[in-house]
Structures are given as structure tokens and as C-alpha cells.
Amino acid sequence: MRSVRQSTEELAMRDRRSRHEIMIDILRIVVRETNITRIVYGANINFKMAQTYMAYMVEKGLVEPLSRDGKICYKITDKGRIFLEKFSELVELE
Numbered sequence: 001m002r003s004v005r006q007s008t009e010e011l012a013m014r015d016r017r018s019r020h021e022i023m024i025d026i027l028r029i030v031v032r033e034t035n036i037t038r039i040v041y042g043a044n045i046n047f048k049m050a051q052t053y054m055a056y057m058v059e060k061g062l063v064e065p066l067s068r069d070g071k072i073c074y075k076i077t078d079k080g081r082i083f084l085e086k087f088s089e090l091v092e093l094e
Contacts, residue, residue, distance in 0.1 A: 022043060023062070027080050027083065029043060030063050035072070036051070036054065039054070039074065062079055064077050
């Protein structure tokens, strides 16, 4: 069985990640409440991409924005956890 982490490491060998692969990386990061800077560095994307992905993922109900000390943080939702679990199941099928 392969883990989701292994599949992400294998992706490093390729030139580009798919949209879903980037979303999975982001979901792994926001399992714990975190800010946009940590998302940028953790998912290895730029701020513009992070803002675009976060807006999409908020719209789809995968993450929720929270206000902490005047800053926006993000946290995974139940729907986001299900998406992450289903993706992991798919990776295991390969």
C-alpha cells in the first residue's frame, strides 16, 4: 500500500502537479488552523495561487476561513476531510 505522502514525493519527480494534488497538499496543511503564509510555503505555491485555491476551496466548503487576531486563518471542514480520505483511497488503488 502506498501512502498519500509517498504519492506527493513521487510527484516531485514530475514537472507539474494537478489541481487536485495541490488541493490535497493544502488540505493536509490546514488540518491544523493555519495562515496563508504557511500554506504558501507548505504547498510550495505562490501567494496569488494560494489566494485563488483558498477562495475556490472555501466556496466548495472544503476549508473555512477564521479570523484570529485580525488575520485570516484557514481550517479544514468535515467535507474537506472526506475529500482528503477519498483521495487517499484512490492513491492506494494505484
